[in-house]
Amino acid sequence: MYRRRFAAVTALALITASTSPVVAHAASGPTTYYVAQVAACTDLGPGTAAEPFCTVQQAASAATVPGDTVKIEVGSYNDEVDITASGTAAAPITFEAATNPTPYSYTVGLSGGLVIKGASYVNVSGVSTTDAQIENSSHVTLSSGELTTKSISTPVVAVTGTSSDVTLSKLLVYGSAIDIDASGTGNAVTSSLLTEYSSPGIIVDGSANAVLTSNTVNGYCGTGISIGDDGNGTASGATIENNVVAEAATSANPSIHGSCSAASAVGLSMQSTADTAGVTADYNSIYPDLSTASSVYDWAGNAYSTPASFEAATGQGAHDSVADPVINAGGSISGESSPLINSANANAPDEQSTDLFDRTRVADPNVAETGAGTAGYDRGALQFVEVLGMYSPSTVATAPSGAAVTVTAYAAKSNWAGATFTYEYDFGDGSKTTSSSLTESHPYTSASTYTVTVTAISDYGATYSTQTSIQILAPVAFSASITSAPTYGTMTDTAVTVHTDWPITSATMKFGDGKTPQDLTLSTSGSTSTDTVYYSYAKPGTYTVSFTVADAGGDQQTITKTITTKGTDFTAYGPTRLLDTRKSLGGTSSQLLHDGSIKLKIAGSGSIPANVTAVALNLTIVNANGGGYIQADTGTDNGTSTVNYNTGPVYSNAVIAQVASDGTVTLRNFGATTAVKLDLIADVTGYFAPTAGSAYDFVTPARLMDTRKGIGTAKAKLAAGKTDVLTVEGVSSLPSSGVTAVSVNITEVNTTGSGYLIAYPDETTLPNSSTVDWNGATTKAAGAIVPVGADGKIDIHNGGGGTAAADVIVDVTGYFTSTGSGDVYVPVTSDRVLDTRKSGPGIAPGTATSLNLTGKDGMPGEFQNGVVGSVFVDGYVLNATVTQTPADGYLLVSGSQTPDGTSTVNWTGVDQTSANIAFTQAQSTSASDGGEDSDVWFYNTATKGHVQTIADVMGYFTAG
DSSP states (O other): HHHHHHHHHHHHHHHHHTTSSSOOOOOOOOOOEEEOOOOOOOOOSSOOOOSOOOHHHHHHHHSSSSEEEEEOSSEEEEHHHHEEEOOOOOOOOOEEEEEEEEETTTTTETTOOEEEEEEEEEEESSSSSSOOOOOOOEEEEEEEEEEEESSSOOOEEEEEEOBBSEEEEEEESSSOOOOEEESSOOOOSSSSSSOOOOOOOOEEEOOTTTTEESSSSOOOOOEEEEEBBTTBBBBBTTTEEEEEEEESSSSSSSHHHHOOOOOEEEEEEOTTTTHHHHHHESSSSEEETTTOSEEEEETEEEESHHHHHHHHSSSSSTTOBOSOOOTTTTOOOSSSOOOOOSSBBTTTTTOSSSSSSBBBOOOOSSOOOOSBBTTTTTTTSSSSOOOOOOOOOOOEEEEETEEEEEEEEEOESSSSSTTTTTEEESSSSSEEEEOOOEEEEEEOOOOEEEEEEEEETTTTEEEEEEEEEEEOOOOOOEEEEEEEEEEEEEEEEEEEEEOOOOOEEHHHHHHHSSSOOOEEOOOOEETEEEEEEEEEOOOOOEEEEEEEEEEESEEEEEEEEEEEEEEEEEEEEEEEEEEETTTTBTOSSSOTTTTOEEEEEEEEETTTTTTOEEEEEEEEEEEOOOOOOOOSSSSSSOOOEEEEEESSEEEEEEEEEEEEESSSEEEEESSTTOOOOOEEEEEEEEEEEEOOOOOEEEEEEEEEEEETTTBBOOOSOOEEEEEEEETTTHHHHHHSSSSSEEEEEEEEEEEEEEEEEEEETTTOOOOSOOOOOEEEEEEEEEEEHHHHHHHEEEEEEEETHHHOOEEEEEEEEEEEEEEOOOOEEEEEEEEEEEEGTSSOOBBBBOEEEEEEESSSTTTTOEETTTTETOOOOOEEEEEEEEEEEOOEEEEESSSSSSSOOOOSSEEEESOOOHHHEEEEEEOOOOOOGOOOOOEEEEEEEEESBBBBEEEEEEEEEEEO
C-alpha cells in the first residue's frame, strides 16, 4: 500500500490547482476545449481550436460542465493535471488525445502526472503519463493510455479512498503496480499489459466486487495478482478471469528493481477466507518461474501448485493453465502453440471485444476452441491476430509508354498456419487486378511516375500492402556514346552516356589491356544514364577501350575508343648525331642565324618510331659570333631556354625535348643581335614513347666517378684519346641487372687544351657525338641520359687531341630499367617556373630556395580523378640556368634542401651564364594531406654573393 505517497501528491496537486489562472469564461453548456503547444496558445484565452490553451491543467479548470470535452493535441505537457469536476452518466467530462494513439506510440504526454480527486463520470483516454492517482472518485475511466512510474516504491496507478466503479482499460503500464486500495466497489482492470515490476502486478486491497479481466502481467517481481483485505474492508466478490501471469522471477530487471524475495513470488494470491467469498477465478494462465516461486496459488493461506489441486480445494480454476503461455518479452503471443489462443471466457465481466490495441477478437481456425461464449477470445491483453509479411514488389525502374511492364510480387507469409493468398495489383494509373499469381503485366499509356501497390489478402482475412514506383518515359531511341582522354601518367578518364527508356541491365567496360572487364553502375536521370571511369594502366601504351551496354527492352550496343596514355617509357638510342650544320647533316647546310630555326626530324629517323613524344638530345653550339640562347621545343616560343652561349668556340647542354605532332623538334636561335650566327649540333641518346620500354627510378644522388680521388676509375686525368670504363650496375643504389640507361651529371674540371667528352654504352663503337665540351682551363657540367652497355657499364672517352685532358666527375641521379617497376615520363610544353631576377637579388650564398610545382603548367594537382592525392609526382626534368654569378661555385638542384655532395650547374668567375639539365626527385612536404605537394630545392653553394637562378620544366615522372 502507498497511502503516504498518495497523500503528499494530492496536497501538492491542490496547491498547484489553487495557483492556476482563474477561468472567468467557463461556459454554461457542454463545450469542447482545445490544448496545443502552438504559437497562438494562451491560458488566458477561450481554449478554442483557433486560440487553444497552452496547458492541460487550464483546460481541466475550464471543463466543469457535464458533457465538456478536452481535446489535447500532440505534445509533451510538463504540468501535473488535477481533475476535480464531475459529469453525469449521460454527459461525462472527457479528456482525450486529439490524435488516436497507435500501438506503443502515444502522442500526448503528461509528464507531471494525473490526479483525479472527488470527481465522478470522468473519462481520460489516449494519454501517456507518469503516475495516476484516483481518490474518492466514481465512474472514472482511464483507457487507451501509457503509464510509467516515477518511483518503483509507489504504484503507477493508485485508486484510493472511497473510489468506486473506476475502470482501468487498455493500459500499457511500465514500472510498478496498479493498486486498488479503496473502500468503494466495482473497480475494474481490463485488457491491460503490465511489465517489469518490483512488486505485485495488480493489487486489490479491501475493495469488494473488483473485476480483473484479460490482463497480462509479464516479467514482474513478486505476486502477479494479489487480493486482500485491509482497513477498507474485505475484497470479496472479485472476478479474476482470462488473465495471463507470467514469470514471477526474483528480479524482473535487477538493474532497475534490485532483488526481491522468492518467498513472495506467487502467481495468484488471495489473502484470507473472507476475501474468497463470492470470488470467481477461472480461465487464467499462470506461469511462474517454479525455481523461485513458492507456489502458483496462495489461497487464504494455502498453497497450490496445479490447477487440479486448486480446483479440488476451492472449486476455482477449472479452466486455468500453468503451461508455458508462449509469449515474448513484450507480452505478445509468439505462435500457435500458445495455450492462450481461443481459450478465454468471452462472457467474463468487462471483457472487451477488442484487445489492448483495439484489434478485434478473431478466432484462429488452426487452434481448437477451449474457451466459453463467443469463439475467438484469447487470454491476456493481446490477441493473437493474423499478421502478414511481404517484401516490396519488384519491377523495372523505367519503361517507355505503351510497353507492357511486369510487376513481380513476393510471396506473403502469415503467422497463422495454412494461409493462402490472393494479390491485388494497383498499378497507380487507376487500373487494378486481383489474382493468385505473383506476376502481372500492365501497359502504361502516359509518361509519368506511378506508385505500384501490391496487397496480399489472406484467406483468413488479413491484408498487407507494399509499394514500389516506376517511371514511365516518353519513347527514346536507344543510343550510347563514349569519350576517353588521358590524364596523368598512365591514368585515363572514360565517360559513357546511354539514352534509353528502359532500365540498363548490364554495362561492362574492357580496357584493352587484358585485365578483367569492369562492371559499371550508371547514374540515371530520366532517360539518360552516365558514368565516368578512372583507370590506371600498368604500362604506357595505346589501348582500345570497349563499352558494352544492354537494357531491359532488349537493346544492346558495343562501342570502342582508342586512347593513348600521356605517360611514356624510355628507349635508349645511340648516341647518334642527327644534326651538324657544319656538315649539312640534318637538312641544313648553313649556320643558324638570329631568329632562325631548324625543324629537326625525330620520328622516323633511324628506328625512332612515329609515336615518339619526347627525345633526349645533347645540343652543342660552335662558332658563335655573339651571345644568345637556343630554344628546343615544339615550335611555339614559350619563353624558355635550352643552351646559353657567348662568343666562343663551344657550348653544350642536354634537353628532353617534346616532339611536335609532325614528329619534329624546333631548334630556334635567339641571338642578342641580328648579326649573331652559329653552328648547331644535335646528338640523340634516347627517346620516350607510349610503348613498352624502360621505366625510370630516382636514386639518392651519388658520385660514381671522380678521377681526382680515384673513385670508379684510376686516380688520373683522362688524357686525349683515352677512355675510362665506368661500372654502373650494382654500384651505389643501382640494381645489379636490367639497367638500360642512367641519368648522370658529368663535370669536367682542371681541364687543359680543348676537348670534349663522349659518354656511351660500353662494348659499342665510339659514336660520332659529344656530351660535354671545354676550351682551356674551366669547370663545366653537363647532364645526360647515357645508354648502358650489355655488360652494365658505360664509357667516358676524351675526344680531344694534343694536350686536352680533364678530371672527370660523374654523379648519378637515376636509372632506366626494363625489368622492374618504375616511373613513366610525361612530357609537357616547356615553361618557365622560376626566375629569381624578377623577385630580388637571387639565392643568397649557402642557402636554398624551394619551388612547389603542384598543379602548375600541366603538372598534377592535389585533386585528380576525383581523389585527393591519387597522382604522385616523383620528380621533374628541369633546365636550370644560373646568371649574374658571383665568384666560383655551383648550384645543386635537389629534392632535399641539404647538400648531398653532388652538383648540378657549375660556374667559374663572375657574371657568367651557365645551364644544365636536372633530373630532380621531388620532396613531399604535406604528409598530413597525403603528400601531394612536390617541392624542388635550389641550393647556392657559393661562399659569397647571390646567384640569379632560372628553371624551365620539361616534364615529370610519376608511378601512375
